[in-house]
Amino acid sequence: MKVVLKIEDDISSLRNWDEFSEKLMKLVDSGFSEITIDLKNVKKLSSLALGAIVASHQKMSSAGRRLVVSNIGDELRKLLGETKVLSMIDIR
DSSP states (O other), X not given: OEEEEEOOSOBOSHHHHHHHXXXXXXXXXXXXXXXXEEOTTOOOBOHHHHHHHHHHHHHHXXXXXXXXXXXXXXXXXXXXXXXXXXXXXXXX
């Protein structure tokens, strides 16, 4: 089964990160074969959010499952490239 986690706001504060991380971990632990994180409306990600994405990717990958990040804008693409996250995860 596949699922999409649509994020509607920047993940740049501790409050936003906590909510995002909790939702993402619940999905990862639910056993979906593929989770897509839709970042269409997101312009900023904190380092904590990047860490949650990478950790989720690693956990899913080691279980033979897939994490995808979609609809990233130019600013996020640049950030993900600079932090080497772009080369680690599947971007659509």
